[in-house]
Amino acid sequence: MIQIGEYNTLRILRATKVGLFLGNDTEDILLPNKYVPKDFHIGDDITVFVYLDHEERQVATTLKPYIKLNEFAHLKVNYINKFGAFLDWGLEKDLFVPFKEQARPMEEGKRYLVYMHLDEKTNRLVASSRTNKYLSNENIDLEKNEEVDILISHITDAGINCIINQKHKGLAYKNEVYDDVKPGMKTKGYIKNIRPDGKIDILLRKVGVEAIEPSSQIILDELKSNRGFLRLTDNSHPEDIKTVLKMSKKNFKKAVGNLYKQKLIEIKEDGIYLV
Known part of the structure; x- marks a missing residue:
């Protein structure tokens, strides 16, 4: 269909x-x-x-719209008439927002966070800035440290409000955000904490121990216990890696790459050195 x-x-x-x-x-x-x-x-x-x-x-x-069905996006108002607002979503025909679907009256030229859905009565694509009703923090299938897709919805004194995987609401605290962000920005985030009341704390960048996956942590621990050096490289035999680190060569290479990107190790011809 x-x-x-x-x-x-x-x-x-x-x-x-x-x-x-x-x-x-x-x-x-x-x-x-x-x-x-x-x-x-x-x-x-x-x-x-x-x-x-x-x-x-x-x-x-073959044009690519700025938003798809059942998704959120920040879109600009092209014009307003007696029926509602019309948004630029990258296609020839603008996206309609009825007055009843506007959380507050929209103004021409301004951008708003909206959700696009299919109107059951008319079978037309319409948008709504009453976005909270399309978000739910129930039945959260996420885990701590999991990488997720983030859309910055708005910024308040409390922090950076985010939409997670086009489903849930989250918050990144300002003192934990190191990059410039603005509403409408799409990026990757990481689950810091899921509270008993369903609120989700987000990190927009992995920091400290949060940035280290289990296999990478094993390598770090082994380096620290061996005076900062491991005689293992990409050319090491899988059995040697398994004997020393109790992991596959595939996981070893991935973990080494992760540590190298974070500038925690140096890779030389004879092995790995702790920075």
Whole structure:
């Protein structure tokens, strides 16, 4: 089934004067001429984004929107009329935000955090700045130190408010943020703590012990107990690595790379040195 508001990989069925018709075994959709790639063959697969055009017809595009179905993003208001606000989301037809879906009245030229969903009554893609109702900190399937996708939602005196994996709310404390951040920024984060009440503390950059995965910690401990030197390299036999560190060569190489990036070790021809 062709999904509105999503990327779809479809087969090129036929070429016409107005563009290519793409589809699957049951449906087809137009990719207008202006989006048709220079080189294509009937029967090839192509990945396109699907939305509704100005006449409310499903249409495909190779443009990449700033937001997808059931996702959050900071978008700019292009204009406002008697029905609501219209946002720039990277496509020809602007994204509609009805007045009832505005947490506060939107202003032209300003950016707002919104959530895009499919209106069940009209089957149209619409956005809402009443974002809290689309976030939940129940049934959290995350672990401490886990890497997650972060969207900076807003900044307050309490800290940097984040959306985690497009699902949950989190907070990074200002005294633990070392980089310049602003609303709308997408980055990686790390779970610092999940509290009993469901609140999630976030680190935007691994620091100290938080930055060291278990295999890396084993190597650090071994270095410290051997006067800062291990006679192991990428060329070491897997059995030698297993004997010394009780880990596979694959995990050894990954852990060494992690420590080297953090400038905790030096790698020389004869082995690894603790910085």
